[in-house]
Amino acid sequence: MNAAAEAAVTATEVVLPGKVAPSGLRLAQRALPAPAAGQALxxxxxxxxxxxxxxxxxxxxxxxPSFPFVPGYDLVGIVEAVGPGVDHALVGRRVAALTKTGGWTTAALLTAADLVEVPDGIGPDExxxxxxxxxxxxxxxxRSAKVRAGQTVLVLGAAGGVGSVLVQLALDAGARVIGTANPRHHEALRALGVEPIDYGRPDLAARVRELAPAGVDAVFDHLGGASVTLSYRLLNRTGTLVSYSIAAKLDDTRPVLLDFLPLLAKLTFWNYLPSRKHASFYDVWAGAGKPDSAKREAFRARMRTDLTHVFDLLRDGRLTAKIAARFPLSEAAAAMELAESSGRTNLGKIILAP
Known part of the structure; x- marks a missing residue:
């Protein structure tokens, strides 16, 4: 396709029509116009x-967003065309984008400034x-915990999408890593250098204290709810708790704010105690600001710097891409069912390949 695309492109996308089971996802087609100023196809x-x-x-x-919409938090693809004001050298390059929604599609119109180039030698799935x-x-x-070599960290959900990357980055930084996971993942975690603990054992806290009697330097908690209190208690005198989700509340039926706001209040309260411990909630979109604002430019620069660094670690062999399974985009429902299955046996991320 030429840099200045004249004809519309038809994209096949997965639509989430409402509060449905994975089987309720549907495929649709949509005509995309040529890229406007500042955009890339x-x-x-x-x-x-x-x-x-x-x-x-x-x-x-x-x-x-309101239903219906196209899900898909991120994507990798090839720039096919660019709009006015965008460097034409971007055409043909493999890029990554953090989208929050809209990624489950065969083609997307994105703001070119949001794209991060993927280094040569790294495949799209990786x-x-x-x-x-x-x-x-x-x-x-x-940026949150500022983990240093020689410290001990606890990663909850060490076999998950974020957890499987987090343990590798922590080990690469020289930290000792304790990770909770289903026992079926323990062998793979040990091979990485993680000290695994069964996430379901009733004496989990006692086991962590056996491994780190003085407490850990950082805990990364994706569960939320009652879990964060336990995580905070497992810190040493100067440790840091980073909460980044409320996965334990996934199936609640009440409004999500009724779970989210108490969590933020608890984390804030702990920081006012006469203690050297620290607690925070991490949001990848924090500080993004409004489009075209100075905050958005700073957010983009920080994201590009950090993501490029992570890609470089992958290219240099210091980080391994963990792919749990790969499905065609048309089988998004099956991919989501696997992701939510208690019987899932693989470690890493579930890929959709348009």
């Missing part, structure tokens, strides 16, 4: 299923595993 090569989509189909992701997951893991580890 991206042919999607890889996208994925994340926790966000599972929350959104239940109407439990804070800030999600890059896809590290966009929201890698960015989240890296920023929590380095």
């Amino acid at each position: 991206v042919r999607v090569e890889s996208t994925a299923v994340s926790f966000a989509e599972s929350a959104m189909r239940r109407g439990r992701y804070y800030g999600q 890059a896809e595993t590290l966009i929201v997951n890698g960015l989240t893991a890296y920023q929590m580890l380095q």
Whole structure:
């Protein structure tokens, strides 16, 4: 396709029509116009299923759009055309994008300034595993908790999409890593260098204290709810708790704010105690600001710097892409069912390949 696309492109996309089971997802086609000023048309090569989509189909992701909409938190693809004001050298390049929604499609019109180039030598599926997951893991580890070599960290859900990247980044930084996971994942985690604990054992806290009697330097908690209190108690005197989801409340039926606001209040309250511990909630979109604002430019620069660094670690072999399974886009329902299955046996991210 030429840089200045004249004809409309027809995209096949997965639509989430409302609060439905995965089987309620439907395929649709939509004509995309040529890129407008500042836009790029991206042919999607890889996208994925994340926790966000599972929350959104239940109407439990804070800030999600009104139904119906196209899910898909991130994507990797090739730039097919660009609009006025965008460097034509971008055409033909593989790029990554953090989208929040809209990624489950064969083609997308995106703001060119939001795109991050994927280094040569990295395939689309491998890059896809590290966009929201890698960015989240890296920023929590380095910008929130500031983990250093020699410290001990506890990662809840160490076999999940974010967890499987987080443990690798922590080990690469020289930290000791304790990770909770289903026992079926323990062998794979040990091979990475993680000290695994069965997430379902009733004496989990006691086991962590056996491994780290003085407490851990950081805990990364995706569960929310009562879990964060336990996580905070497992910190040492100067430790940091980073909460980044409320997965334990996924199936609640009450408004999500009724779970989210008490969590934020608890984390804030702990920071006012006469203690050197610290607690925070991580949001990958924090500080994004409004489009075309100075805050948005700073957010883009930070995202590009951090994601490029994570891609470089992958290219250099210091990080391994963990792909749990791969489905065609037309089988998004089956991919989501696997992602939400208690019997899931693979470690890493579930890829959708348009």
